[in-house]
Amino acid sequence: MSPYPADLEAWRRAGRIAGEARELGLRLARPGVLRRELADQIEAYIRGHGAEPAFPTNLSRNWEAAHYTPSDTDEVALAAGDLLKVDVGAHIHGAIADTAATVEVGETHQHDRLVRAVREALEAGIRAVRPNGAVDEVSRAIERAVHAQGFKPVVDLTGHSIEPYLLHAGKSIPSVGGYSTASLREGEVVAIEPFVTNGEGHIEDGPFGNIVRFRADPGNRDPALARAFARFRTLPFTTRWVTDPAERAALKGARRLLQTYPVFVETGRGWVAQAEHTILVGPSGAEVLTAV
Numbered sequence: 001m002s003p004y005p006a007d008l009e010a011w012r013r014a015g016r017i018a019g020e021a022r023e024l025g026l027r028l029a030r031p032g033v034l035r036r037e038l039a040d041q042i043e044a045y046i047r048g049h050g051a052e053p054a055f056p057t058n059l060s061r062n063w064e065a066a067h068y069t070p071s072d073t074d075e076v077a078l079a080a081g082d083l084l085k086v087d088v089g090a091h092i093h094g095a096i097a098d099t100a101a102t103v104e105v106g107e108t109h110q111h112d113r114l115v116r117a118v119r120e121a122l123e124a125g126i127r128a129v130r131p132n133g134a135v136d137e138v139s140r141a142i143e144r145a146v147h148a149q150g151f152k153p154v155v156d157l158t159g160h161s162i163e164p165y166l167l168h169a170g171k172s173i174p175s176v177g178g179y180s181t182a183s184l185r186e187g188e189v190v191a192i193e194p195f196v197t198n199g200e201g202h203i204e205d206g207p208f209g210n211i212v213r214f215r216a217d218p219g220n221r222d223p224a225l226a227r228a229f230a231r232f233r234t235l236p237f238t239t240r241w242v243t244d245p246a247e248r249a250a251l252k253g254a255r256r257l258l259q260t261y262p263v264f265v266e267t268g269r270g271w272v273a274q275a276e277h278t279i280l281v282g283p284s285g286a287e288v289l290t291a292v
Contacts (some may be wrong), residue, residue, distance in 0.1 A: 001156055002188030003185065003186050003188075003230070004186075004187040005095070005189065006189065006220040006223070007092075007095055007166075007168075008280075010074070010092040010093060010095040010191060011095040011096075011097065011280065011289060012289055013050070013051070013092055013095075013146050014051050014054075014091055014092045014095050014096060014097040014265055014288075014289075014292075015028075015079055015090075015097035015099075015289025015290045016053075016092045016229070016289075016292065017046055017049045017050070017090045017092075017097070017174040017280055018051075018088050018089060018097035018099045018278070018290050019234075019269070019289075019290040019292040020045065020049070020098075020153075020290055020292050021045045021046050022042075022044075022054045022086055022088045022099050022100065022101055022292075023040075023101075023292055024041070024042060024045050025038060025057070025059075025086035025088060026086055026103045027074035028041060028042075029075075029078060029084050029086065029103050029105050030078065030105065030106070031078055031080045031106045031179075031197075032073060032077050032078065033077060033078050033149075034070075034076070034077050034078075034110050035059050035070040035071035035074055035076050035077070035105065035185075036071070036073075036074040036075070036240070038059060038070075038120070038182065039056065039057040039059055039069060039070050039216070040059075040240075040258065040289045041153060042057045042086070042088060043056075043057055043241075045257040046088070046090045048222035049091050050092065051091060051256035052090070052092075053088075053089060053090060053091075053241075054089030054090055054091040054098065054167060054235055054236075055089040055098075055167060055204060055211070055235060055236040055237070056097015056236060056237060056238040056240070056241070057067035057087070057088055057098070057106060057257070058070060058085060058086075058088075059081060059084060059085070059086065059087075059208075059274075060084075060085045060087070060263065060264075060274075061078075061084050061085075061197060061271060062083050062268045062271055062272075063083045063199065063265055063269045063271055063272060064085075064199075064206065064242065064264070064265055064266075064272070065085070065154060065157060065195055065203050065264040065266055065272040065275065065277055066085065066087065066157065066203075066263070066264045067194075067262065067263050067264050067275065068209045068210070068213055068263045069207040069209060069210050069211055069238050069240070070210065070240065071207060071210045071238070071240060071289060072182070072239070072240040073223035073249070074113050074199070076244070078105045078107055078290075080102070080106030080108055081095070081105065081106060081108045081110060082105040082106075083102060083103075083104055083115075083271050083272070083273065084102065084103050084104075084105055084113050085101075085102050085272070085273070085274040086100060086102070086103065087099075087100035087274065088100065089167065091165075091235070092283035093164075094165035094233075095164060096162050096164075096165070096167055096189075097164075097188075097190045097234075097278045097289055098162065098193075098233070098276060098278050098290075099132055099191075099276050099277055099278060099290035100193065100274045100275060100276035101274075101275055101276075102114075102115050102118060102273040102274055102275065103115075104252040105233050109163075111271060111273070112263055113121055113149060113150075113151075113224040114151060114196060114197075114198060114271060114273045115273050116149065116239060117146055117149035117150075117151050117196045117273065117274050118146075118194055118195070118273040118274060118275040119132070120145045120148075120149065120269050121142045121145040121146045121153070121175070121194040121196060122142075122192060122193075122194055122275040122276065123145075124141040124142055124144065124145035124191055125138045125139075125141050125145075125159075125175075125192045125194060126144040126279060126286045126288060127141065127285075127286075128140075128141035128142075128286055128287060129184060129187035129279060129281060129285055129286035130184065130191075130281075130284075131184060131185065131281050131283060131284075132179075132184070132185065132186070133183060133184050134181075134182075134183055134184075134238070135171070135172075135173055135174075135180040135181075135182045135183065135184060136177055136179075136180050136181070137157075137172055137231070138179060138184075138192065139173065139174045139175060139176055139177045139178075139179065139239070140176075140177035142176075142194045143175060143176045143177055144176045146194065146196050149196075151196045151197060151198055152195045152196070152197055152198075152199070152201035152205060153175035153176050153194060153195065153196060153197075153201060153203055154174055154175065154194075154196070154197055154202065154245070154266070154272065155174070155175070155201055155202055156197045156202050156203045156257065157175070157193070157203060157264065158172040158174045158175065158193065158285065159173030159174075159175075159190060159191065159192045159194075159276070160172055160173060160188050160189045160190070160191050160193070161173075161188060161191075161193060162189045162190065162278065163189070165233050165235060166234070167180070167235060167236070167288050169279070170228075170257070171189070171190070173190060173192055173193070173290070175193075175194045175195065177210070184281045185281060186254045186281050186282065186283060187280070187281060188280075188281045189278060189279070189280055189281075190278070190279055190281060191276055191277070191278050191279075192276065192277055192279060192286075193268070193274070193275075193276040194274070194276075195272055195274045196272070196274075197266050197268075197270040197272045197273075198260055198270045198271055199243045199266040199267065199268035199269060199271070199272070200266065200267045200268035200270060201270075202266070202275065203239075203264040203265060203266055203269045204261075204264070204265060204267050205263075205264065205265075206262055206263035206264065207262065207263055208261075208262060208263075209258055209261050209262060209263040210238050210239070210240065211236050211238055211260070211261040212236065212237060212239075212251075212258045212259065212260050212261065213232075213234060213235065213259045213261070214228075214229055214232065214233070214257060214258060214259075215256065215257055215258065215259050216234075217229055217233075218254065218257050222250050222254070223249040224244070224246040224247045224249070225247070225251070225254055225257075226248060227244070228242065228247045228250065228251060231288045236261065239251060246259070247268070266287065276290075277289070277290045277291065278290045
């Protein structure tokens with residue numbers, strides 16, 4: 001029996017769409033652009049090319065590491081010098097691709113080395129991928145690349161395995177060595193995802209990032225809630241996507257059924273860069289699904 005997903009071409013298509021949406025976001029991230037409009041454009045691209053967003057587009061800035069998406073009333077515009085993480089997900093019937101890159105808005109060149117460091121760390125991690133190879137080898141490759149540039153990896157944030165409709169499937173890919181005893185298996189889909197900082201190398205919870213997720217199927221007692229679950233299942237989503245007043249009201253009254261996501265902020269308020277590709281563990285190494 002093949003170790004590869006039966007719907008491998010769906011994973012590849014989702015990866016290509018997610019990668020293109022990431023690059024679109026990087027190009028559109030200019031001073032004066034509203035965060036909400038940028039997120040909407042990225043997500044519209046994904047939907048317009050035959051996929052669905054696997055999670056709300058994350059547009060975290062500066063010392064925000066992850067998990068901020070604009071609300072439907074967000075009127076904040078990007079400013080020159082913002083260090084913007086564009087973290088994008090696309091799925092086709094649950095085949096998920098997750099990818100990210102960092103751009104310095106307005107090309108102010110204050111953080112070129114930080115952006116280069118995270119890009120090189122991602123490349124080093126991908127080169128270390130082998131079937132039956134230790135996750136720790138990937139982690140140590142990432143860590144060495146980060147330290148070579150004089151920065152710190154963020155210890156608390158990791159890459160992850162991906163399974164159908166499950167963005168974080170249980171296996172973690174740390175950015176530092178000594179934390180994992182797991183191995184990678186051929187046919188596995190994995191996100192390699194280093195975060196790099198000039199701060200302390202840890203994160204803490206900030207304010208609510210406008211992202212939620214169903215903890216479980218709520219059942220059919222509330223038709224509006226059942227409709228929302230049918231759309232999102234257990235993938236993260238945002239009420240910016242919910243236009244039906246009945247569904248919005250049902251979600252507001254069902255908070256105990258929802259997991260909420262705080263923004264992750266760097267503990268020392270150091271600036272953070274992120275880079276991520278979804279890869280397939282192939283017979284001799286990584287096939288990068290989100291490359292364009």
